[in-house]
Amino acid sequence: MEYDPITLKVLWDRLVAITEDAAATMVKTTFSPIVRQGNDYCCSLIDLNGRQLAEPPFTLPSFTGTLPFTVRHFLKKYPIAELEPGDSIVTNDSWMGTGHLNDFNIATPIFDRTGRCIAISSSVAHMTDIGGAINFGGNRDVHEEGLRIPITKVVRKGVLNADLVELMQWNVRTPDQLMGDLTGMLAANATMAERVLELVGEAKIPDFMILSDEIQRRSEDSMRAAIAELPDGRYQGSVTFDGAGAPVTIVATVEIDGTEARVDFTGTSPQDNSVSINVVMNYTYAFTVYPLKLLIHPRLPSNDGCLRPLKISAPPGSLLNAQYPAAGFSRNYMGHMIHAALFSAFEHIAPERIWAHSGSAPAGLECLTGLRSDGRPFVHLFFVNGGTGACPTKDGEICTFPTNASATSVEATEHLAPVVFDFKELVPDSAGPGKYRGGLASRWRIRNAGEAPLLYSGQVGRINYPALGLLGGQNGQPNQLFVDGEPVTRGWGRYELKPGGTFEKVNSGGGGLHPPFLRDPQAVLEDILEGYVTPERARADYGVVVEGDQITGFTEGRRQVTS
Structure with missing residues (x-):
């Protein structure tokens, strides 16, 4: 069967909408705020060859990049012919999944009314607790990080695997929350399966794999055509930033060769078996193809076909291809920096497409643990995010990076942990100046409002290495940390907050793009009126003199550049 372009587009959009319905179910039924509000999940429709066919636009691209690899591992252990209606398969293995144990991967085969398996609904969600030591950066191998679940059926013929669930609940601090998230994932997969079967019936699709093949083929052709517009050659970019101990470096060599783009990470810092920032190859792949696709063909819906022309490699034993038994709880700390090395390389390929470096890459992930007033553990x-780097045609966004991860609300945090926020506010002058400035940082402080001590654990970068401006733009403000009002110079570890104790963080701002003297003076004035930039920095950084709400002049430096 052949599909004309209009019919194919309608069906393709419907498949994406189906994954959006599944995502809505996930958000409405899971328990953890990091899933419901932080968007730390994904839903994907996978075909019988383990190829991703559709994903919602607002879930994490890291998970949609790793999930096809995971499903292919599932199918090696449980071939399609051995699966039955009502089955669902789970694992949280780092090397087959997303790189750390907290992420559950669940796949559910979709059977039509004749009993034939036609596709696979799948999802990933971050479990708040999977046991082990909650010690960002401090774990030395994967066995310290929690319970490892091999590929197994969590549901068999519609019956929950009670023994497996009991084992998981016995090994975590918050069993009810884990169970709520697990059943929410199963509900999301069921929603996706139901919607797919509705579409197959309505559109009278005789063979779902033929539809998948056609979408994948056209996606691949479109991506190859976009790559062909770039200049052939080898280009290199790198980024150095705070590690858990010593600084670490990512080196990316990008090769454009006709209709293929290859990225190799030779030269990147070696795997570190004393900390948990190591990244498995699945995750490196996901966080490389994501920014690469945005640079090359951003409007093409993502699926396996459009990623086929992108080839990713990293030396085994490097931080971006960590080998067992490396610890990887904080692997996102490295993964979130891959785009920065790629953007630096693309300065030489397509400078009109790049962003400056972003302020909360790596992401600031915060964790509070302790006992509630009734003695139960929590x-x-x-997430509390920094500013995005400046974009090719506009300023960076405020407190939104990275990758669809959203800040958890103050109210949710105060409800679930015995803390109060003393303040949460934007920081003037924190964005990197440029023709397009970076996104602003935020500043916030929590106070232990309980009667018992609690532990704050965090992973914080950008203390010694701020978000870089590119193409003449300037750097953003670096991170700053304070415990009980005293500055802290190390962004990793655990801190005890006694009753009344405080933890304060000033997030980093995004870098700017192009020289600041090229910024529209009216935009500078608007930033002052909004409280984003002070008049003093407007004069020093942009050469714009403002008194009250009026521009009254320009500095000699600006006049020389703009004349």
Whole structure:
């Protein structure tokens, strides 16, 4: 069967909408705020060859990049012919999944009314707790990080695997929360399966694999055509930033060769078996093809076909291809920096497409643990993001990076942990100046409002290495940390907050793009009126003199550049 372009587009959009329905189910039924509010999940429709066919636009691209690899591992152990209606398969293995144990991967085969398996609904979600030591950066191998679940059926013929669930609940601090998230994932997969079967019936699709093949083929052709527009050659970019101990470096060599783009990470810092920032190859692949696709063909819906022309490699034993038994709880700390090395390389390929470096790459992930007033343990994870780097045609966004991860609300944090926020506010002058400035940072402080001590654990970069401006733009403000009002110079570790104790963080701002003197003076004035930039920095950084709400002049430096 052949599909004309209009019919194919309608069906393709419908498949994406189906994954959006599944994502809505996930958000409405899971328990953890990091899933419901932080968007730390994904839903993907996978075909019988383990190729991703559709994903919602607002879930994590890291998970949609790793999930096809995971499903292919599932199918090696449980071939399609051995699966039955009502089955669902799970694992949290780092090397087959997303790189750390907290992420559950679940796949559910979709059977039509004749009993034939036609596709696979799948999802990933971050479990707040999977046991082990909650010690960002401090774990030395994967066995310290929690319970490892091999590929197994969590549901068999519609019956929950009670023994497996009990084993998981016995090994975590918050069993009810884990169970709520697990059943939410199963509900999301069921929603996806139901919608796919509705579409197959309505559109009278005789063979779902033929539809998948056609979407994949056209996606691949479109991506190859976009790559062909770039200049052939080898280009290199790198980024150095705070590690858990010593600084670490990512080196990316990008090769454009006709209709293929290859990225190799030879030269990147070696795997570190004393900390948990190591990244498995699945995750490196996901966080490389994501920014690469945005640079090359951003509007093409993502699936396996459009990623086929992108080839990714990293030396085994490097930080971006860590080998067993490396610890990887904080692997996102490295993964979130891959784009920065790629953007630096693309300065030489397509400078009109790049962003400056972003302020919360690596992401600031915060964790509070302790006991509630009734003696029950709690674990609460939340994001508080820095500013995005400046974009090719506009300023960076405020407190939104990275990758669809959202800041958990103050109210949710105060409800789930015995803390109060003293303040949470934007920081003037924190964005990197440029023709397009970076996104602003935020500043916030939590206070232990309980009667018992609690532990704050975090992973914080950008203390000694701020977000870089590119193409003449300037750097953003670096991170700053304070415990009980005293500055802290190390962004990793655990801190005890006694009753009344405080933890304060000033997030980093995004870098600017192009020289600041080229910024529209009216945009500078608007930033002052909004409180984003002070008049003093407007004069020093942009050469714009403002008194009250009026521009009254320009510095000699600006006049020389703009004349």
